[in-house]
Amino acid sequence: MTSSTVENGEATVPLDADRPRALLEIRGAIPARYYWGAGLGFIGLFLLGWVLLTELGLVSPIFLPPPAAVLQELVRQVQEGILWQDVSASVYRITVGWLISTAVALPIGILMGNFRLFEGLFEPFIDLVRYMPAVAFIPLTILWAGVGDTQKFIILFIGTFFQEVLMIMDNVKTVRYELIQVSYTFGLNRREVLFHVVLPAAMPGIWDTFRITLGWAWTYLVVAELVAANVGLGYRIMRAQRFLETETIILGILVIGVLGLMTDYSFKLTYRWLFPWVVRESQGE
Amino acid sequence: MGRPIKLLAQHVWKVFGSGPRGQAVVAVEDLSLHIHANEFVSLIGPSGCGKSTFLRMVAGLERLTRGEIQVDGRRITGPGADRGMVFQSYTLFPWLTVRENVRFALKKQDLSRQAQEEAVSHFLHQVGLQGFEDAYPAQLSGGMRQRVAIARALVYRPQLLLMDEPFGALDAQTRLLMQELLLRIWEEDRTTVLFVTHDVEEAILLSDRIYVMTARPGRLKAEVAVELPRPRSLLETESSPRFVELRRHLLALIREERIGPNPVGGA
Ligand SMILES: Nc1ncnc2c1ncn2[C@@H]1O[C@H](COP(=O)(O)OP(=O)(O)O)[C@@H](O)[C@H]1O
Ligand SMILES: [Mg+2]
Numbered sequence: 001m002t003s004s005t006v007e008n009g010e011a012t013v014p015l016d017a018d019r020p021r022a023l024l025e026i027r028g029a030i031p032a033r034y035y036w037g038a039g040l041g042f043i044g045l046f047l048l049g050w051v052l053l054t055e056l057g058l059v060s061p062i063f064l065p066p067p068a069a070v071l072q073e074l075v076r077q078v079q080e081g082i083l084w085q086d087v088s089a090s091v092y093r094i095t096v097g098w099l100i101s102t103a104v105a106l107p108i109g110i111l112m113g114n115f116r117l118f119e120g121l122f123e124p125f126i127d128l129v130r131y132m133p134a135v136a137f138i139p140l141t142i143l144w145a146g147v148g149d150t151q152k153f154i155i156l157f158i159g160t161f162f163q164e165v166l167m168i169m170d171n172v173k174t175v176r177y178e179l180i181q182v183s184y185t186f187g188l189n190r191r192e193v194l195f196h197v198v199l200p201a202a203m204p205g206i207w208d209t210f211r212i213t214l215g216w217a218w219t220y221l222v223v224a225e226l227v228a229a230n231v232g233l234g235y236r237i238m239r240a241q242r243f244l245e246t247e248t249i250i251l252g253i254l255v256i257g258v259l260g261l262m263t264d265y266s267f268k269l270t271y272r273w274l275f276p277w278v279v280r281e282s283q284g285e
Numbered sequence: 286m287g288r289p290i291k292l293l294a295q296h297v298w299k300v301f302g303s304g305p306r307g308q309a310v311v312a313v314e315d316l317s318l319h320i321h322a323n324e325f326v327s328l329i330g331p332s333g334c335g336k337s338t339f340l341r342m343v344a345g346l347e348r349l350t351r352g353e354i355q356v357d358g359r360r361i362t363g364p365g366a367d368r369g370m371v372f373q374s375y376t377l378f379p380w381l382t383v384r385e386n387v388r389f390a391l392k393k394q395d396l397s398r399q400a401q402e403e404a405v406s407h408f409l410h411q412v413g414l415q416g417f418e419d420a421y422p423a424q425l426s427g428g429m430r431q432r433v434a435i436a437r438a439l440v441y442r443p444q445l446l447l448m449d450e451p452f453g454a455l456d457a458q459t460r461l462l463m464q465e466l467l468l469r470i471w472e473e474d475r476t477t478v479l480f481v482t483h484d485v486e487e488a489i490l491l492s493d494r495i496y497v498m499t500a501r502p503g504r505l506k507a508e509v510a511v512e513l514p515r516p517r518s519l520l521e522t523e524s525s526p527r528f529v530e531l532r533r534h535l536l537a538l539i540r541e542e543r544i545g546p547n548p549v550g551g552a
Contacts, residue, residue: 176374176376178372178374178376179376179378181341181344181346181364181370181372181376182370182372182376184344184345184346184363184364185344185346185364185365185366185368185369185370185438185443186366186389186390186392186393186441187364187365187366187392187393187441188392188393192392196389196392197378200378200380201378201379201380203380275380276421277379277380277421277422277423278379278423279423
């Protein structure tokens with residue numbers, strides 16, 4: 001299906017774009033205002049349902065407090081400085097934990113993607129470990145490292161590293177072999193091909209891997225904090241449960257959600273800024 | 286011909302998968318050929334007969350199972366900037382602009398920045414891409430991408446240009462334009478070319494000589510001198526009696542391959 005003008009002598013035939021188009025065309029483009037409107041509208045609908053359920057007394061506030069109560073809790077935590085304390089503790093842990101994991105996964109993943117020898121060396125071991133649930137390591141990590149930040153870093157590492165390294169290996173392997181071959185014909189040696197061709201070509205995929213694994217890291221962080229911590233978003237949620245402070249729990253969950261969304265979007269924005277040459281092939285023009 | 290020999294292949298064999306378990310595939314069997322300096326030679330044959338494999342061996346990207354390939358009398362042992370290659374699939378670096386892609390090929394040449402820029406501009410002009418220097422490959426049509434690839438393979442002035450069905454992925458009309466473009470560029474600088482194709486007309490139009498390969502395992506079947514006057518043009522050449530005669534002859538040779546028996550040899 002085309003969206004071009006119809007040649008019709010002198011008469012100006014309206015462009016397709018001016019006509020109402022089907023919103024549900026398979027893979028069809030839609031105006032941005034519909035796209036964003038739909039997303040925001042759905043969140044609005046969700047909030048409306050929440051307000052109705054709670055304000056009409058359909059659910060007990062012990063199970064689900066009204067949005068106003070959560071807002072009040074937010075104000076309290078901001079005023080008392082608790083929120084800032086928790087957020088900075090959690091963000092610090094996730095940043096360091098994820099950076100350690102990435103600093104190890106990046107070189108190993110790149111080696112595995114390029115050299116069969118390294119793939120053979122590491123893959124069986126990684127495949128074995130990655131099916132062990134990170135959560136099950138919590139008792140062990142407490143035994144090894146106590147309940148401080150180090151234990152959180154270890155859980156984050158176990159949770160993200162083994163997946164991340166395999167994903168980076170795959171990112172490297174998707175670089176087309178002809179790109180490597182043609183580089184050799186310019187007289188480049190292996191080191192130059194690796195650094196000037198393979199890595200730049202694999203970088204957008206690796207950046208996406210960073211974004212995805214950082215999202216997973218949030219899950220493992222909260223899990224680690226639920227069990228052994230005295231500050232942090234996960235800790236706040238766990239403590240609130242003991243005293244049935246449902247609005248604190250919900251606030252904690254929402255804050256984590258918003259932080260996750262913010263990291264996701266900042267990775268997507270930097271992606272577009274770093275790799276302007278990548279064209280996404282999802283939509284027809 | 287009294288011209289020096291640029292490329293000499295002697296009894297070249299390539300056997301794939303001759304490991305302990307793998308079924309051996311003879312891709313190239315005892316192939317010998319030569320190309321004189323400043324000669325344009327095509328290698329044609331049915332799909333899967335080992336043309337690309339042979340070309341990759343000349344480029345030094347694939348090891349020979351047996352035999353020897355020499356360029357300028359020296360045995361080749363690996364890839365090098367004395368041989369340029371244009372692939373059928375797109376091999377531009379997507380993160381570099383057109384200009385940067387062509388300049389990339391000069392990385393290992395000892396040229397000043399200014400000399401680099403001049404060479405890049407010259408070859409982009411030759412393939413008619415001035416005005417697109419700052420576009421990314423994703424913004425170009427298939428034909429334009431192959432023109433960049435050709436400029437990039439010429440810019441470091443290789444002794445021997447290897448082309449593996451460079452127009453095979455293009456639509457028929459673009460392919461004709463590209464053939465004329467290549468003809469014009471080649472008749473200006475006469476770089477030695479080994480051109481792989483399965484398009485008989487393309488081979489006749491461009492070449493001085495044509496080697497015909499058999500179906501798998503790829504052996505040499507015939508060698509045909511084109512003997513059409515240069516400079517050539519698409520319209521004039523394709524309507525000449527010599528062209529028609531050659532096309533009939535070559536098509537007959539290739540048709541034999543499609544119908545004849547196709548034994549798979551072991552090594
Ligand atoms: N890396 C490889 N491993 C195993 N077999 C291969 C490999 N490359 C090519 N072949 C086989 O060698 C034969 C010749 O292939 P190719 O040179 O690509 O043919 P052509 O370019 O003439 O179409 C084919 O049968 C193909 O399957
Ligand atoms: Mg081929």
